[in-house]
Amino acid sequence: xxxxxxxxxxxxxxxxxxxxxxxxxxxxxxxxxxxxxxxxxxxxxxxxxxxxxxxxxxxxxxxxxxxxxxxxxxxxxxxxxxxxxxxxxxxxxxxxxxxxxxxxxxxxxxxxxxxxxxxxxxxxxxxxxxxxxxxxxxxxxxxxxxxxxxxxxxxxxxxxxxxxxxxxxxxxxxx
Amino acid sequence: xxxxxxxxxxxxxxxxxxxxxxxxxxxxxxxxxxxxxxxxxxxxxxxxxxxxxxxxxxxxxxxxxxxxxxxxxxxxxxxxxxxxxxxxxxxxxxxxxxxxxxxxxxxxxxxxxxxxxxxxxxxxxxxxxxxxxxxxxxxxxxxxxxxxxxxxxxxxxxxxxxxxxxxxxxxxxxxxxxxxxxxxxxxxxxxxxxxxxxxxxxxxxxxxxxxxxxxxxxxxxxxxxxxxxxxxxxxxxxxxxxxxxxxxxxxxxxxxxxxxxx
Ligand SMILES: [Zn+2]
Numbered sequence: 001x002x003x004x005x006x007x008x009x010x011x012x013x014x015x016x017x018x019x020x021x022x023x024x025x026x027x028x029x030x031x032x033x034x035x036x037x038x039x040x041x042x043x044x045x046x047x048x049x050x051x052x053x054x055x056x057x058x059x060x061x062x063x064x065x066x067x068x069x070x071x072x073x074x075x076x077x078x079x080x081x082x083x084x085x086x087x088x089x090x091x092x093x094x095x096x097x098x099x100x101x102x103x104x105x106x107x108x109x110x111x112x113x114x115x116x117x118x119x120x121x122x123x124x125x126x127x128x129x130x131x132x133x134x135x136x137x138x139x140x141x142x143x144x145x146x147x148x149x150x151x152x153x154x155x156x157x158x159x160x161x162x163x164x165x166x167x168x169x170x171x172x173x174x175x
Numbered sequence: 176x177x178x179x180x181x182x183x184x185x186x187x188x189x190x191x192x193x194x195x196x197x198x199x200x201x202x203x204x205x206x207x208x209x210x211x212x213x214x215x216x217x218x219x220x221x222x223x224x225x226x227x228x229x230x231x232x233x234x235x236x237x238x239x240x241x242x243x244x245x246x247x248x249x250x251x252x253x254x255x256x257x258x259x260x261x262x263x264x265x266x267x268x269x270x271x272x273x274x275x276x277x278x279x280x281x282x283x284x285x286x287x288x289x290x291x292x293x294x295x296x297x298x299x300x301x302x303x304x305x306x307x308x309x310x311x312x313x314x315x316x317x318x319x320x321x322x323x324x325x326x327x328x329x330x331x332x333x334x335x336x337x338x339x340x341x342x343x344x345x346x347x348x349x350x351x352x353x354x355x356x357x358x359x360x361x362x363x364x365x366x367x368x369x370x371x372x373x374x375x376x377x378x379x380x381x382x383x384x385x386x387x388x389x390x391x392x393x394x395x396x397x398x399x400x401x402x403x404x405x406x407x408x409x410x411x412x413x414x415x416x417x418x419x420x421x422x423x424x425x426x427x428x429x430x431x432x433x434x435x436x437x
Contacts, residue, residue, distance in 0.1 A: 135196035
């Protein structure tokens with residue numbers, strides 16, 4: 001029993017070593033604050049540990065599975081803390097640089113694929129990246145986004161669709 | 176509404192669905208449409224890599240080293256608590272019935288991995304499916320750790336009835352959603368075997384949220400399965416089970432067979 005448990009604690013440690021950085025970065029983007037990001041990241045990995053994670057091996061990578069758990073935990077935490085107003089939410093965050101001290105030397109920017117990744121979102125027209133960011137990182141529904149930006153719901157639907165289509169196209173072009 | 180109208184109405188929401196921007200009613204309705212619309216499924220599949228770029232597009236930060244230490248401590252403490260909790264419950268002898276129930280559950284939770292995977296006829300599987308089974312083995316490895324040394328814990332378990340929907344037909348399925356010390360799992364028996372190349376998948380649906388994919392599972396030879404639900408569940412949350420293509424899906428593609436509301 002002890003051996004098995006020890007082995008699995010190591011398995012979780014390996015999982016954290018591989019994906020902890022991406023998890024923390026996403027949590028930081030969602031929570032906008034280091035302490036909250038640490039809490040969300042820890043909660044996500046503890047929940048994976050406690051209940052036995054199961055990811056969709058055919059469809060996505062372990063990383064996207066971990067990140068989906070982080071996103072859900074983060075959005076849950078935001079909603080718990082909520083009575084958020086639209087003014088609290090910094091929708092430009094995706095495109096902003098973080099303080100230099102927090103950057104890693106092996107920043108994803110260094111490899112080509114990562115450049116494509118960042119480029120794909122950064123190159124979107126602002127209204128499209130804003131709509132996608134508010135939904136994915138802010139946890140707002142399309143209706144909430146339409147209300148806060150005071151534009152018709154159909155416009156928001158269109159911006160999300162165009163944004164995803166453009167990112168998809170630029171991925172193809174990059175390859 | 177004819178099929179084409181229905182498609183064009185729902186197709187407008189496809190991107191919002193993909194980034195989790197539909198409310199829970201819309202998500203269910205969209206998933207229902209998705210179940211019988213090849214075109215929407217195809218588009219969703221095509222856009223999936225773009226959706227995965229979103230979390231990858233954020234500035235990459237190095238987590239503070241203290242976070243890893245705290246995480247490992249939390250896990251060690253978790254193991255401690257479970258072991259000493261079990262010992263305490265055993266000695267104090269409180270709530271015999273609860274304790275027995277807890278012990279039964281932990282036995283279920285400790286079913287060896289190979290038993291859980293019995294439903295996979297591994298040698299007959301195409302390579303891709305075999306790889307998925309191995310990946311499942313890795314993931315389930317976290318689930319099958321002994322959580323309390325066999326003595327049960329002081330936290331009573333909660334049992335939520337599971338309803339078989341019309342889509343389950345006349346299958347004499349029996350199922351329960353159980354919380355043991357805050358960890359949820361689904362006990363299923365007498366579910367018909369999924370079709371060839373198909374699996375079952377659990378989902379969590381919360382008010383105001385998109386449907387979250389949960390555990391993909393297959394049945395043992397006797398038609399039973401013990402399925403860990405990794406998400407934390409609150410009152411009013413729903414757990415659904417659908418049949419999906421091998422490997423599971425990002426969103427339900429068939430009507431739910433089982434449903435439980437916490
Ligand atoms: Zn459609």
